[in-house]
Amino acid sequence: MKALLLGKYAPHALKGLIGGSDREAAIKKLMDAVGGTADYIAFVRGKYDVVVRVEVKDHETAMGLVLAIKASGAFEDADYLEEIDMPGVVAAAQTAASAYTAAG
Numbered sequence: 814m815k816a817l818l819l820g821k822y823a824p825h826a827l828k829g830l831i832g833g834s835d836r837e838a839a840i841k842k843l844m845d846a847v848g849g850t851a852d853y854i855a856f857v858r859g860k861y862d863v864v865v866r867v868e869v870k871d872h873e874t875a876m877g878l879v880l881a882i883k884a885s886g887a888f889e890d891a892d893y894l895e896e897i898d899m900p901g902v903v904a905a906a907q908t909a910a911s912a913y914t915a916a917g
Contacts, residue, residue, distance in 0.1 A: 815896040816875045818865040818882070826887040827862075840865055843881075847874050861890070 822830065830836065837854055844851045844867060853866035869875050875893050882891045 814871060814875065815866065815868050817894045817896070818863075818867055818875075818878065819861040819890075819892045819894065820863045820865075820882060820888045821860065821890040822862045823887055823889050829887075836863070843878070844869075847878060849874065849878075 840851050840854060847869060849867050849869035851865050851867045853864075855864045856862060857864055867875070867878070869878070872895070875895070879891050879893050882888055
């Protein structure tokens with residue numbers, strides 16, 4: 814599955830970033846450990862400081878990544894957004910809509 818990891822650094826982690834901490838190497842090491850890959854890393858302006866596009870084997874792995882990231886204390890906020898196959902979602906919705914009868 815593909816997902817976007819979103820993170821807002823804690824102040825002490827921002828100090829490490831300013832001090833030259835290689836976050837791309839840290840992300841690669843993390844993804845190697847869980848058998849995943851990261852193909853996009855961006856530092857952004859807004860609610861989050863960093864966005865990483867990853868590919869992992871399942872939801873449990875994605876949630877485990879977020880749990881480990883939060884537990885590290887380096888982030889004030891961390892989350893993930895799962896990428897979806899919109900044509901597949903629309904097809905499922907069309908099937909469901911044709912079979913569903915609303916109350917009343």
